[in-house]
Amino acid sequence: xxxxxxxxxxxxxxFVAPATVYLALFAFLPMVLAGYxxxxxxxxxxxxxxxxxxxxxxxxxxxxxFRNAIYNTFVYVVFSVPLGVVAALAVxxxxxxxxxxxxxxxxLFFIPAVSSQVALSMVWIWILLPEVGLINGAMKWLGLDGSxxxxxxxxxxxxxxxxxxxxxxxxxxxIIFLAGIQSIPEQLYEAAALDGCTGWxxxxxxxxxxxxxxxxxxxxxxxxxxxQLFTPVYVMTRGGPRRTTDVVLYHIYKEAWQKFDVGMxxxxxxxxxxxILVVALVQFRIMRRGLSEAGAAA
Amino acid sequence: MTDVVINPVRTRVGSSHxxxxxxxxxxxxxxxxxxxxxxxxxxxxxxxxxxxxxxxARRFSGGGHEWTVDSCPPRLKPWATRSLGxxxxxxxxxxxxxxxxxxxxxxxxxxxxAQPEIVLRVANWSGAQVESSFVKLERxxxxxxxxxxxxxxxxxEQIPGHGQYxxxxxxxxxxxxxxxxxQLDASSGAVFIDNGVLRDMVPFIEADAGFELDDYFENVIDxxxxxxxxxxxxxxxxPMMMYYNKKLFDEAGVAYPRPGWSWDDFLETAKxxxxxxxxxxxxxxxxxxFENVMxxxxxxLWTNGGDVLDPTGKRAGGxxxxxxxxxxxxxxxxxxxxYRVVPHPRESAAAxxxxxxxxxxxxxxxxxxxxxxxxxxxxxxGVVALPTNGVERATVxxxxxxxxxxxxxxxxxxxxxxxxxxxADVQVRRVASGLAISGNKAAAAxxxxxxxxxxxxxxxxxxxxxxxxxxxxxxFIEELGREMMEDILYSGGALSVExxxxxxxxxxxxxxxxx
Numbered sequence: 033x034x035x036x037x038x039x040x041x042x043x044x045x046x047f048v049a050p051a052t053v054y055l056a057l058f059a060f061l062p063m064v065l066a067g068y069x070x071x072x073x074x075x076x077x078x079x080x081x082x083x084x085x086x087x088x089x090x091x092x093x094x095x096x097x098f099r100n101a102i103y104n105t106f107v108y109v110v111f112s113v114p115l116g117v118v119a120a121l122a123v124x125x126x127x128x129x130x131x132x133x134x135x136x137x138x139x140l141f142f143i144p145a146v147s148s149q150v151a152l153s154m155v156w157i158w159i160l161l162p163e164v165g166l167i168n169g170a171m172k173w174l175g176l177d178g179s180x181x182x183x184x185x186x187x188x189x190x191x192x193x194x195x196x197x198x199x200x201x202x203x204x205x206x207i208i209f210l211a212g213i214q215s216i217p218e219q220l221y222e223a224a225a226l227d228g229c230t231g232w233x234x235x236x237x238x239x240x241x242x243x244x245x246x247x248x249x250x251x252x253x254x255x256x257x258x259x260q261l262f263t264p265v266y267v268m269t270r271g272g273p274r275r276t277t278d279v280v281l282y283h284i285y286k287e288a289w290q291k292f293d294v295g296m297x298x299x300x301x302x303x304x305x306x307x308i309l310v311v312a313l314v315q316f317r318i319m320r321r322g323l324s325e326a327g328a329a330a
Numbered sequence: 331m332t333d334v335v336i337n338p339v340r341t342r343v344g345s346s347h348x349x350x351x352x353x354x355x356x357x358x359x360x361x362x363x364x365x366x367x368x369x370x371x372x373x374x375x376x377x378x379x380x381x382x383x384x385x386x387a388r389r390f391s392g393g394g395h396e397w398t399v400d401s402c403p404p405r406l407k408p409w410a411t412r413s414l415g416x417x418x419x420x421x422x423x424x425x426x427x428x429x430x431x432x433x434x435x436x437x438x439x440x441x442x443x444a445q446p447e448i449v450l451r452v453a454n455w456s457g458a459q460v461e462s463s464f465v466k467l468e469r470x471x472x473x474x475x476x477x478x479x480x481x482x483x484x485x486x487e488q489i490p491g492h493g494q495y496x497x498x499x500x501x502x503x504x505x506x507x508x509x510x511x512x513q514l515d516a517s518s519g520a521v522f523i524d525n526g527v528l529r530d531m532v533p534f535i536e537a538d539a540g541f542e543l544d545d546y547f548e549n550v551i552d553x554x555x556x557x558x559x560x561x562x563x564x565x566x567x568x569p570m571m572m573y574y575n576k577k578l579f580d581e582a583g584v585a586y587p588r589p590g591w592s593w594d595d596f597l598e599t600a601k602x603x604x605x606x607x608x609x610x611x612x613x614x615x616x617x618x619x620f621e622n623v624m625x626x627x628x629x630x631l632w633t634n635g636g637d638v639l640d641p642t643g644k645r646a647g648g649x650x651x652x653x654x655x656x657x658x659x660x661x662x663x664x665x666x667x668x669y670r671v672v673p674h675p676r677e678s679a680a681a682x683x684x685x686x687x688x689x690x691x692x693x694x695x696x697x698x699x700x701x702x703x704x705x706x707x708x709x710x711x712g713v714v715a716l717p718t719n720g721v722e723r724a725t726v727x728x729x730x731x732x733x734x735x736x737x738x739x740x741x742x743x744x745x746x747x748x749x750x751x752x753x754a755d756v757q758v759r760r761v762a763s764g765l766a767i768s769g770n771k772a773a774a775a776x777x778x779x780x781x782x783x784x785x786x787x788x789x790x791x792x793x794x795x796x797x798x799x800x801x802x803x804x805x806f807i808e809e810l811g812r813e814m815m816e817d818i819l820y821s822g823g824a825l826s827v828e829x830x831x832x833x834x835x836x837x838x839x840x841x842x843x844x845x
Contacts, residue, residue, distance in 0.1 A: 076500060077525035161683070179611075184675050186820055266493075273675075274820050275813060289497045290806035291841065292521060 066298035074295030076288070081295070088299035098300070100275055101283040102307070107190060108279060109258040109311070112197040116254050117247070119198045120205030125235070127206070128213045138210070145203030153267035156196045157183065186276045189269050193277060196264060201257065205250050212246030213239065248319045252312050259308045280304050450743050451509035453487045453502075455495045464763055471760070475750050482743060496521065503527050503737060510738035511747055514562055516553050516729045517625060517798035517805075523554060523561045524802055529734040530559040534745040541749055546769050550729055553795040563752050564769025566761050567729030568698035569789040570629055571713040578603060578615070578692040589715040589723070589788070593634075593661065596717035600671040603692035617671035619684065619691035620662070622819075624811035625796065626695055627662060628726070632794070634658040635721040638811070638838075643801045646838040651831045658719075660827045663818055674819060697728055698786060701764040713785045715792070727793035729769065807838050 070088055072081040092098045127138050144152055159166040160182040172178030182188040216239060224234045262281040265271060271278035271286075280300065288297035472484045487509055489495050496518045502508045514522060522528050535541055543551065546564060554562035572587065579586055584602045587595065600617025607614060620627070631637055636654030639646050649655065665672040678685055686694035687707050694700075695716065704711050715723050732748040734741050750756060757773030767786055768774045777783050798804040814834040818825055 076504065077521070077527065164683075181676055270809075270812075272813065272816050274816050286806065286809065290809060291803055292500075293844075 066301055069295050070299035070302055072295050074293070074298070076292040076294050084295075088296045089303070092296065092300055092303065097275065097278070098280075098283060101278045101280050102303075104190065104275075104277060105259060105261070105279045105281075105307075108194060108197075108261055109255060111191075111194045112201075112258050113251065113254050115194065116198050116201050116205065116258075117250055120202055120250065121209050121243075121247075123202060124206045124209035124213055125239075128210055138206075141206055142203035144200045149200070149263035150267055152196075152200055153264045156192070156264070157268055160192055183269055184273050186274045189273055189277050193261070193264055193269070197258070197261070200264075201254060205254060208246060208250055209243065212243045216242045244319070244322060248316070251319070252315055255311055255315065256308055259304060259311070280307075448482045448740060448743065450482055450484045450511070450740055450747060451487060452484060452511040452513075452747065453489055453499060453509040454513035455489055455515075464765070467759060467763075471751065471756055474756075475747060478750075479743070479746065484747065500527070503735065506737060508735045508737040510735060510740050510744040512733055512735055513565070513730055514554075514733050516562075516567075516727070516731070517796045519554060519562065519799045520802045520804065522733070523556060523799075526736055528561040529736050529738065529741060530561065531563065531734065531745070531748075532558060532560055534734075534742075535560070538745070538749065545754070545771055546752070547771060547774070547790060549790070549793060549795075550727060550769050553727070553729065553799045554731065554733075562731035562733045563748050564729050564731040565752060566757070566766035566768050567727050568766045569725040569727050569786060569793040570626070570695055570697050570716070571725070571786060571789060572693055572695055572716050573686065573700065573704070573711050573713050574693045575686065575689065575691075576710045576712055578689070582692075586712055587714045587717070589785075591714070591717045593717050593719040597665075597669065597671070600665070600693065601669065604671045606670065612677050613670060613673075614690070616673050616685060616691040618665070618693040618695075619678070619686040620666065620672045620675075621678075622675055622812055622815045624808040624815075625726070625728070625798075627815070628797075628811070629695060629716055629724070630662055631655050631658045632724040632726070633716050633718040633721065634661070635719075638807065639797060639801065639842075643797060645842060646807075646835045649835075650838060651828075651835040656828050656831055659815075659818070659831060661719075662815075663827055666819065667823070675816070676820075698764070698766045701782070705764065711782075713782050715785070715789055723789070723792040725789050725793050726796050727790070728796060729766075731769065801842070803841050806841055810834055810837050810841075 069081075071083060071085060073084050073087070074081045123141055127134050127141065160168075162168050162179050162181040163172070167182070168178035168180060170178075180188065182192040220238050220242070221234055224238050229237065260281055261279050262285065265277050265279055265282045266285070269277040271282050281304065284297045284300045284304070287293050287300060468486065472486060475484055476482055489498050495515075499508070499512055500521070508527075512522075535543055543560075547567070550564045550567050551560065553564075554560060574587060576586065582603050584599055587599060591599075603615065603617040604613050605615035606612070628638060631654070634654050634657055636652060636656075636658050637649045638655075640649050662672075666674045673685060673691070684694075685691040686696075687703060687709070689709070701711075716725055718724065732751060734744045734748065738744050751760075752770055754768075754770050754772040754776075757768040757770045758776050761768045761773065761777070767777075767783075767790075774787065778787055796804075797807070801807070811834065814830050818827055818830045
């Protein structure tokens with residue numbers, strides 16, 4: 033028996049070895065190195081790396097543009113996460129119905145998730161164009177003003193990025209919600225119907241509470257992805273207009289590749305990591321309380 | 331144990347045979363370690379277990395090569411003669427499998443070449459913008475070079491996008507996987523030149539009797555000089571020029587601009603070419619198109635006697651916030667907001683729509699490369715030197731050239747390649763598309779004689795190197811400049827040009843000081 037167990041263990045390690053080696057080499061090791069670099073003045077190509085302690089951190093928080101980038105990042109998260117989750121849930125409810133051809137819709141909604149973000153950004157540049165773009169064109173057709181250059185107006189650019197994020201992130205979130213919805217036993221709905229629940233009440237008191245664990249997962253992963261907004265900013269706005277879409281990751285990119293200050297870029301990455309960790313922990317805490325309350329109610 | 335030839339089978343691993351019964355797989359599968367011998371190119375594939383060799387064969391099955399199942403010649407057979415006992419040990423198949431997977435993973439499955447080839451690695455940015463005939467042309471050059479250097483194979487590594495090109499190369503340098511030759515854009519050259527990424531070419535030039543530096547434009551060559559050292563041989567370059575749409579000028583009855591014109595002349599011309607219908611919200615045709623890209627608008631500072639940095643490139647104070655620069659930026663802003671002869675970014679369409687190309691703007695400051703697009707659009711255009719405001723003519727020269735990296739494995743061969751690519755013979759064919767002016771004087775002269783080309787060539791003596799060739803963080807400064815222009819234009823007059831330049835000058839100096 034003992035021998036068998038040992039052999040099992042041995043095989044088990046073999047199976048997890050590729051993933052472990054991959055994570056250690058390409059995730060943990062770079063993280064440790066970045067932490068080390070963040071404490072130094074570190075030019076990408078120069079040999080001297082003087083130790084400056086928390087100098088990089090002090091400098092970045094003294095920089096109004098970095099604080100602005102943090103603010104913009106939070107604005108994006110605050111709008112794109114709740115809207116994105118609600119939109120995904122709504123679409124999941126729609127495509128959960130056993131309609132003919134519903135598979136086609138599920139596929140259509142998922143397509144953005146498997147496309148290149150650069151390509152999607154190019155499509156959205158076209159959608160948002162003044163006069164000839166999809167949105168402005170439709171507005172002109174309706175007799176409205178169709179000249180808004182969404183990506184060049186400080187008041188619109190961030191809103192445009194949020195709108196785009198709803199669509200790009202829709203697929204994976206929808207699929208997860210769909211799986212959650214389909215795992216809810218049919219009997220519960222039958223019981224609710226017998227109690228005279230309306231459609232909305234069924235959703236409010238059966239679907240939503242039972243989806244809570246799924247929702248937690250979707251919210252947390254969506255939040256993490258939102259903090260890491262980069263590609264659409266890089267392709268569509270370059271942080272503009274007037275730095276209204278300058279987010280933390282784009283700032284990190286500029287530090288590393290325009291100033292070659294990888295020490296500062298590493299320090300900023302750690303600040304981003306801290307932001308994500310704190311927000312994710314708060315979400316876990318709040319929603320776990322919600323979960324246990326739902327459990328107590330049921 | 332693997333030396334014995336069991337049932338040597340001569341099989342063609344072409345697609346037709348392979349998809350069918352796979353005789354190779356069969357023979358390999360039964361008899362264990364059987365190296366594959368490609369009789370077409372003389373390569374041996376000394377695999378271990380049958381399916382590994384089969385896998386290798388499958389990878390190379392597309393080329394219609396002849397393969398035989400054969401034994402490895404002794405010198406090409408490191409596995410069979412050394413410590414590869416576990417492969418044959420049938421009582422320890424798990425080990426064999428694990429090692430095998432590792433071998434496949436690492437990709438070290440003995441692909442041996444009978445005749446070692448030298449691979450010269452060359453990095454450039456993709457030629458996708460210039461249609462595929464340009465890519466075809468590049469392939470022709472590569473084949474000609476290979477034909478002249480037997481045993482050498484040139485591998486072109488295309489890295490698309492200017493935004494990622496320099497970062498990727500710098501990472502390759504740090505990681506020790508740098509190509510031998512890299513194509514460089516002068517406006518991002520400083521970081522390469524000043525950090526030991528490139529080799530000084532002077533020793534190669536001095537040792538080579540067949541190469542004359544005088545064959546190249548001097549002020550283009552000088553951009554990549556540091557003291558006596560020289561780091562880049564130019565491929566091609568372009569001064570920035572004022573393009574104008576002849577049709578729009580004719581319609582408005584305005585004479586074409588001539589070299590030596592002033593800012594006042596320019597403003598009058600632009601006003602006459604602007605069409606602002608009564609009651610409309612904005613002009614339907616502009617005098618000049620404007621993109622908020624600092625490499626394009628920095629020239630207005632220069633043609634007014636201002637500049638971004640002091641002559642040593644160490645600070646912006648006193649230059650970018652100096653009176654001449656303030657006046658220049660004020661003039662640009664006035665063109666958009668006061669005179670409305672140039673579209674405000676709010677008015678010009680989002681990325682991808684060029685008002686000059688769509689015939690809605692009569693002039694634009696661009697380089698030689700835009701000619702390809704304008705010709706394709708059927709625009710009847712002329713070019714003229716930039717207007718100046720009381721100073722001598724000035725423009726910038728943006729160029730690309732070839733450099734040898736310090737980590738090059740074949741520096742001498744890299745030099746041969748650069749000499750070949752910058753030679754008049756290759757250059758004449760390379761710039762024939764209208765991409766740019768060849769850095770080689772003889773090749774450039776080949777295209778002289780048309781009004782447009784002559785206008786470009788006439789500006790070469792007035793062309794200055796871009797700051798990016800000298801100042802490492804200049805790409806960042808250009809980003810600050812772009813943001814500053816946005817701040818001014820979107821503030822609706824709340825932010826004065828003077829204040830904006832003062833603030834940005836402080837940011838530039840801070841970025842330069844911490845270098």
